[in-house]
Amino acid sequence: MRLKLVPTETAWDFFRFTKVAIFGSSLAMIASILLFFVVGLNFGIDFRGGTTIRTEAHSEVDVAAYRGALQGLDLGDITITEVFDPSFEADQHVAMINVQAQEGQEAVTPETIAAIEAELQQVDPSITFPSVESVGPTVSGELVRTAIIAVALAITAVLIYIWLRFEWQFSLGAVAALVHDVTLTIGIFSLLQIRFDLAIIAALLTIVGYSLNDTVVVFDRVRENLRKYKKRPLGEVLNLSINETLSRTVMTSVTTLIALISLFVLGGDVIRGFVFAMIWGVIVGTYSSVFVASVVLLRLGVTRDWSKSDNGAGPGPGGGTQFSNVDA
Template identity: 35%
Template sequence: MLNQNPLWRYLLVVGVLLLALVYALPNLYPEDPALNINATRGGAVSETTRQQLEEQLVASGITPKAVTLENGQVLVRFQSAEDQLRGRQVATELLGNVNYVTALNLVPTTPAWLAAIGASPMKLGLDLRGGVHFLMAVDMKAALDKNINDLTQAFRADLREARVRYRSVSADLERSQVQVLLRSAEDVVAARAALSKLDREYVFTDGAAEFSLNVSLSGALIGILLYVGMRFEWRLSVGAVLALGHDVIITLGLFSLLQLEFDLTVLAAILALIGYSINDTIVVFDRIRESFRKLRDATPEETVNDAVTATLNRTVVTSLTTIIVLVVLFYMGGALIHNFATALLFGIAIGTYSSVFVASGIAVQLGLNREDMLPPPPPEKEGEGTEPLL
């Protein structure tokens, strides 16, 4: 007899296949040869220019598919690559190369209803699409060093102009930053005010705020190890700390993989992540202890599974609520806390599943059982259990 599955499983498979088919449809639509025309010096192309270009193309015997003005730039779609090359020559003769930039392009013809749901064709590599690959190498180290040296000279001139006393202004080329040593706290405030007028994107860091990442994380993990060991049981303590180490290492790995800047705000996010993750873990551990006292005949695996299932709803709802706030910070918080929100967003997702699957699983592998979670029996009183003499 064939195995029979519930109807919802078949519906789920059909739904996934239909969704995959819809998002694969854009690859069936060809791309149009096109021209992108942008104004230089941050300007925008006007509607008058668009009309003049369309009229000139028609007068030259070229019938474009469409000539549209979007976001300050003109997009011209052509019937063939030959019309595209002729159209570029016409646009260059009409507009020139000084005030406008004309670029060849291939534009997808994906229908509007597919584009509205985010469906777009695959981006083919050079070996599949064809063409020429231009690579311009830039010595970023030399460019950054020159920028820092220029900023150093500018900072000296601006501080002198603002009559702010300083001890020295030097360039730290290794860290790509300018170090300003001032005489007093009042001078620090005055220097910030003077330099902030130049560029609001400058990030000022007080030297006293620097501390060691290794010392901070090690101290936090050791404190958690001792607390969980005294409050619950050493196997749960080891599981909690290993789960926290797992969360921190994976979050740091994301920053290393994406080459994101690691600064004090990210360090603060890592420490906040440790506190958030251990809170979830403690809730699960507390329910595990209650389940061991309630389920007398269950195996350790069944008891832990019961405790995790009982707290799963609370864990997921708490994490989703926190993620909503972090998404707002990520998109609206500005550049200064962008990496802070990134670390917490990724870390909380990792910490949620580690609290459920990693911490308690390690404790079970270390031999956690019911006897370890029961309270010790009360000490016997002197003379208890003996017959009275009279």
């Protein structure tokens, strides 16, 4: 007996609530942009410059005591965060201390780090320092620029690929879905103030690939059905195509989420931000493939002359671009 997350054959009308979907997605994107500019992201040391010290102790973390001990060092902005993880032992208490880069220095000096450790050991003699990471402001600025360029180039490459693979209407639909996914991911990180570092940029690029994969599967079926049902309205063809690929879409998303949720619960705090971004990306990526990319394609319309040439070797005139029959 096979497991079926959705019926083998479905006939759901995904465009019944098109206006609601467009309104909801637009509102979510506007809210995400406002959160980014008003609240901002909780940038990690990778992007701000400075030093992150990880502490472990047998007694509970007293954030106020830690902060009071470090006040006399005049280090500027210090962020102290207690880390919770189900995999920790009962007497394992972890904190992350972020110290901003000092004026005129590329990173916090070893002498300053030693002073921080000495002050904290007076608060709790059992405290240890498993890791210390430092990034200078010059390097962090370069990382910010590189991260923005990486995401922009990924989306541009998708635009060109889909344009060559299908038509420009498909391309704009796919890119709209990717921009939607990236914007909402940045918005949720701004709202929850989860640390935003290089690992999250890697997650964003992975989300771009995952969302594109879902979208291309739907678009491939759309193109096949446009050739098969030449007289049907575009909305009906899109609905049919989404229903035909729905089982595959849901199964892929659910199995991916099972692995990601396991990593989120058991993987530890080091990769938790990355995994959270991936979980969120899978959810919004699946949604956008149906309710953003397809809706944009429906609004733009598409060439309906998908007839084969006389010899059946490929699409005839007007049947898409010269690359539309390339398997990739």
